[in-house]
Structures are given as C-alpha cells and as structure tokens.
Amino acid sequence: MKKVLLLAVLIASLATAKESSRFGEALHGTYQYKDFQRSAYCRQCHREIYYQWQQSMMAQAYTHHWDEIEYFNLAVEHAKRNPKFKPVADGCNGCHTPFAYLAGDTPPPRPSKKSMANESVSCDVCHTISGYNEKLLYNFSYYVSPGRLKYGNRGGTNSPAHELKKSDAHGKSQFCANCHNEQSPWGVWVKSTYTEWLEGPYSKEGVQCHTCHMPPAPGKRAITEKKNYPDVRQHLFHGAHVQSKIRGAIDVLIQPSAKELEPGDRVVFTVQLFNQKCGHKVPSGSVEDRMLYLQVEAIDANGKRYHLPVDRKGFDGEEYTISSSAKAYQDFAEMMDVPEGFDGLPRDGITPGNRIFRMPYFTEKGIMTICQWNTAKLGVDYRIGPRETKVETFTWTVPDTIPEGTVRITATLNYRLLVKPVADFLKVPEEESRDRLINRGETTIEVFY
Ligand code: HEC
Ligand code: HEC
Ligand code: HEC
Ligand code: HEC
C-alpha cells in the first residue's frame, strides 16, 4: 500500500516537473485564464511599481494601436491565406500576451473587448515565470508555474497575498532574451537585442539589461511594508518610445576640412556618431520597422538651406543605407487586399541622399519587408553597435551664388519607429512614424569673396 502511494507521489511529481519544463510552442493552450491574476490586483500593494509598469510599452504589448494593426490586419490575415503562417501568427501572443497564448485563445478578442488578453506582458506573466531553457533563449522559451507562489529577486515571507521564491533567473539578461530574441520560420534572427548585448562590451562588464531598463533606486516594494530598501528595481522598461531615453543615445559631432572658403571651393564635413548610451545596437528590437537617419544641411548667411548628400563608401548592400525613391513592401499583396496595380510603397519616405542606419529584411522572393514572420534573409547590417563610432563624410562644393559670411552646417540624427510610407498606408497613427530627435551636431565655415 505504502509503495503504491509512493509511486503515485513520484508519478505526480514527475508530471508536474514535466509540466513546468514546457516552453515555446508546447505552452500553447496548457493553462486557463483563471490560472493567472490581473495586474490591477497587484496594484493594491505594489502601487509605485504598477504605475511605472503601466506607462511602459510592455503593459500595452497587446493593446497598442500599431500592435493591433500589424497582428490583426497583417499576421492573422496572412495565416488565413497561407496556413503555413498559422503557428507563427499564434506565436505573436507568446510574447505579446502570454496569458492568451497559454490559454490557447488565439487569435484573442480584439483589444476593444477588454478581455484578459489586454493584460499584455503583466506582473503575473513575469513573476510566474519559474525559469527558462538556457540553451534556446528565444521565441518565448520560458517555463511557467502559475499560482500563489511568485518568483522574484529576493524572496520573502511577509506578503499576505502570496508566497515568494527567490529566483536568480530573474536578475539576468537571459530572462529578457526569451522574448527579446526572435527567430522567423526560416530560422533567421529577426530580433537579436540579447545577442547584440552578449557580443558587445556591456555583458563582459556584468551590466545587465536591468541596469539600464530597471535601475535600482531607494524606496519601498509594497505599501504595506515598513522596510525601506536602497535598491528597489524600478519597473520603467523605458525604450524607443520614451523621448528622454533616446535623446542623446548617440553623440553627433561634425567638423569641416577647412574653415575659410571661396565659392567654388570643395570642403568635406566629417560626422562622428558615437553610441554612448545603449547596451545593444541602434536600432535594436523591431529592426524591420525602424529607421535611424542622418540629415546634413548648410544654412547660408541669408538663411537659405542646402541639402548635402552623404558620400558613398562602396560596401555591399550600401544602396539600402542611402535614402532613395526605391520601392519595397510588395509582400503586403500576400496578406491583405491591396489597390489594383499595387507595386509596393516608397521604401524610405525621407529626402533622398541621407545616410540610414538600418538592417533590411527580405522575403523568400527577395522583397524588402517589415513583416518579420515573412523574413527569409537579412541584408547589410549598418547599425551602430554599443560603444561603436561610425564616421560619415559629406563633400560639398560651395555654390557660386552663396552670400559672403558664416555658413552653419547642421547634422541631425532622427529616429523613426516605423517607416512613414508603411505607417500611412496601414493608417497607423502618426505617433509611430514622426521624427524623434536623437541628437544634433553643428559647425560653421566662413565664405569670403
Ligand atoms: C514575456 C515576454 C517578455 C519578457 C520576458 C520581456 N519583454 Fe520586454 N517587451 C516584450 C514585448 C512583446 C514588447 C513590445 C511591446 C510593444 O508591443 O510595443 C517589449 C518591449 C520592451 C521595451 C520597450 C521597447 C520600446 O520600443 O519602447 C523595453 C525597454 C523592454 N521590453 C525591456 C525588457 C527587459 C529589460 C526585460 C527583462 C527584464 C524584458 N523586456 C522582458 C516582451 C517581453
Ligand atoms: C496584499 C498586498 C499584496 C498584493 C495584493 C500583492 N503583493 Fe506582492 N508583495 C507584498 C509584500 C508585503 C511584499 C514584500 C514581502 C517580503 O518582503 O517578505 C511583496 C513582494 C513581492 C515581490 C518581491 C519578490 C522578491 O523575491 O523580491 C514580487 C515579485 C511580488 N510581490 C509580486 C506580486 C504580484 C505579481 C502580485 C499580483 C499578482 C502581488 N505581488 C500582489 C504584498 C502584496
Ligand atoms: C517584463 C517582466 C516584468 C514585469 C512585467 C513586471 N516585473 Fe516585477 N520584476 C521583474 C524582474 C526581472 C525583477 C527582478 C529584477 C532584478 O533581479 O534585478 C522584478 C522585481 C520585482 C519586485 C521586487 C523589487 C525589489 O527590488 O525588491 C516586485 C515587488 C515586483 N517586481 C512586482 C511587480 C509588479 C507588481 C508588477 C506589475 C505592476 C511587475 N513586477 C511587473 C520583472 C517584471
Ligand atoms: C547600457 C545601457 C543599456 C543596456 C545594458 C541595455 N539597454 Fe536597451 N536601450 C538603452 C537605450 C539608451 C535605449 C534607447 C535607444 C534605442 O531605442 O535604441 C534602449 C532601447 C531598447 C529597446 C528599444 C529598441 C528600439 O530601438 O526599438 C529595447 C527593446 C531594449 N532596449 C531592450 C534591452 C534588452 C533586452 C537588453 C539586454 C539584453 C538591453 N536593452 C540592454 C540602453 C541599454
């Protein structure tokens, strides 16, 4: 009798061990919504942390306008027309609304239905993650263990609402990698923020994602607690959508090859772009959407502006890093109804001749795409790595018509989270495609006759 009981216990514990070691696509439909708690419940005691998190993009990972448009109008539609894409379209939810993925509710109800899917990447998502597959670390390779037990960085016994377990997994960049590294169905790394960090200088110095995105600061962890901590993890998760986070992320410096010139003289302006603030490349994350571009202009003594095109360097794939009137994104025709005669959209939507820091994504047919799930290969990687300095030159012949006096030369580095022609075509609010200033450098020359 005793033996049978022991065996039953053994089998049961094996079963739970197996359950909590599921990860990735094997997690689909293994739980129910009622196994998880809403963030509003945690707010009762963790007020500061709640309001920090609520302002972050992770709190809106399912509800944000552009996410809704890309998921429902492109990914879900693509999967309807080509069932090959069904698992990858369901998989969006494994990172953007894990409760819905775990509940097998895919596609989830639209955000306007205010279902549990709207919780996005919430308190109980991260604090019921009990570990992850150390060998994979991409495409939601986390283990979950929902319930009263929450996993955190210290552990503790004084919470009336839950039990706590100290988890070393939470403090490491690997924790973030489960969602911030992504592979397409072609095995292409379409998101690699973690790998960029790992290969860069910060990982060697022990600087984690948390150091910059969850900085420690003095305070309390819960309103019911008396104890003050010197280092409460701030749940800011501030990224590309926060102006103060991107402002100054890259230094922009510019100098001329000569100071005093006559009309007809040639001058070379050299711009240094130093990534002093980011632990990964810029752009990172949703690189397929992003465009970082440098625009250089001369402004003469009368206020007239001259646009200076960047000098070519001659590397493979450079054409994708200089703005032009080229077209791209023809693959929209595979996933949505497009106007008759649709032959793509303008690739860049900015003044031609500017340097763009980006990495283009291509479909199987070689079409440049913003759909990472439709990506079969990557193009040239011309982004600015952590602590890397890129140098660009601009050669200019001083025009004959220019007035005497001081000419100001400005080098403006702007960030667009989504290329504008795509945003306009898909009716994404301007918020996503407007210019966000990262930095501006300036120098002068004197024109004499
Ligand atoms: C369960 C998956 C998941 C985990 C774990 C996760 N993230 Fe995220 N994160 C996301 C998703 C999805 C988004 C995109 C939100 C959106 O739709 O804009 C995001 C967005 C962000 C952003 C905002 C980017 C922007 O463009 O503004 C930052 C910063 C960020 N995460 C940092 C982290 C850090 C640091 C960690 C680890 C402590 C982490 N994340 C762990 C899924 C996750
Ligand atoms: C009734 C109050 C209350 C509610 C509700 C509550 N907590 Fe807590 N929580 C606490 C207290 C108090 C502590 C500090 C416990 C200690 O230090 O022993 C704490 C600590 C934590 C920690 C720190 C763990 C660590 O290892 O450092 C995490 C994570 C946490 N809570 C997550 C949550 C989540 C997720 C929810 C919602 C599902 C939640 N809490 C709801 C009171 C609460
Ligand atoms: C994207 C994942 C993520 C989300 C979402 C998230 N947390 Fe955390 N939280 C963490 C990580 C990671 C740590 C530990 C950081 C470390 O070890 O440096 C942490 C730490 C904590 C702590 C302990 C802080 C300390 O320094 O003792 C509390 C309390 C907490 N979280 C509560 C919450 C609550 C409440 C929410 C929702 C409002 C929430 N968390 C949302 C990832 C997350
Ligand atoms: C040394 C500080 C630092 C470290 C370390 C760091 N980041 Fe960042 N991160 C930044 C800054 C600054 C930005 C804003 C500039 C930008 O958007 O690229 C940023 C932006 C981001 C973005 C938005 C990227 C974009 O352009 O859309 C994500 C996502 C992100 N970080 C996640 C992470 C993750 C995950 C890690 C760890 C693997 C990490 N960060 C490590 C400083 C850091």
Ligand code: HEC
């Ligand atoms: C492996 C996890 C993961 C998967 C799978 C995933 N995403 Fe994301 N997604 C993220 C992260 C992390 C970010 C934030 C990156 C950044 O801000 O640069 C993000 C950002 C986005 C954004 C916002 C981009 C912006 O401009 O801020 C959209 C839209 C989006 N994802 C749609 C999708 C769709 C549609 C799918 C499925 C085809 C999908 N995602 C699959 C992790 C994932």
